[in-house]
Amino acid sequence: MRSRQEIEERVAAANADFYQAIETGDIDLMSRVWAEEDQAPDLVCVNPGWPMLRGRAEIMRAWSLVMANIPYIQYVLTETHIGVSGDIAMVTCEENVLTAEDDKPGFVAGGRVVTTNLFVETEQGWRLWSHHASPVMLHEDDEGE
Template identity: 90%
Template sequence: MRSRQEIQERVAAANAEFYQAIETGDIDLMGRVWAEEDQAPDLVCVNPGWPMLRGRSEIMRAWSLVMANVPYIQYVLTETHVGVSGDVAMVTCEENVLTAEDDNPGFVAGGQVVTTNLFIETDQGWRLWSHHASPVMLQEDGEGE
């Protein structure tokens, strides 16, 4: 019997692989991160500014486009929390995102996104079932004072 801490660590590792796949542009790793349709029906992915994506093939096609068109992206995750109930786990976190949107060296944009990632335990380990990311509206200097 695995301890709750060990299970949470495995889920956290699966979550880290998701972000590693994006940062390194590794579509093969992204394919291993997401569950198969027979393991988790109705896979869903919501990224800020995108329509809801349903199904593994639609999700993988979208990530392929992102990886092919974003020259640089880095995530600094904060406020990460892992909850587990049986064979389902939920990771909530804040994504602090740095990205280059064109080929100009030194051009970097940033933003913050709050995210919920749902995982399901499979024979291959913990796999992503749902990713939902929503942008956080940052206050301008001087607002709210």
Template identity: 90%
Template sequence: MKSRHEIMERVAEANAEFYQAIENGDIDQMRRVWAEEDQAPDLVCVNPGWPLLRGRAEILRAWSLVMANVPYIQYVLTETHIGVSGDVAMVTCEENVLTAEDDSPGFVAGGQVVTTNLFVRTEGGWRLWSHHASPVMLDEDGSED
């Protein structure tokens, strides 16, 4: 039996793999990150400004589009907290996002997003069940309202 600390480390690793998949544009890694439908029914994903994505096929199709159309993205996660109850884990964090949305040299946009990621324990490890991200509205000087 793993200690609570070891379990939380495995959840943190699964969460990091999700962001690595996006940053590296690795759809195969993204497939490994998300749970299968029989492991976690009704998979959902909400990205800022997008409609609700429901089901593994729809979610992976959307991530494929993101990865194909964003030449550069990097996440700096802050305020990360992990809660575990049985076979379910919740990770909340702030995503500080840097991205280039076109091929212009040096063009980088930034933003802050608050996120809740739910994971389910499977035979193959912790897998993503739900990702919900919401933008943080900043005032004109760049601080939170």
């Protein structure tokens, strides 16, 4: 029987793989991160500015397009919390995102997003079932921090 700490470490690793896949543009890793339809029915992905994506094929197609069209993206995760109940885990965090949206050197945009990632434990390990990210609106007094 695995300890709670070991389970949380495995969930944290699966969550890290999700962000690594985006940062490195690795669609094969992204494909391994997401559960198969028979492991977690009704896969869903929600990102700021996107329509809701349902189903593995639609989600993979969208991530392929994102990875092919963003020259640089980096995530710094803060306020990360992991909860586990049986074969379901929830990771909540703040994504502090840096992106370059065109090929001009030095162009970087930043933003903060709050996220909930749900994972299901499968024979292959912890796999993503749902990703839901919402933008955080910065107040004027937050911008100077």
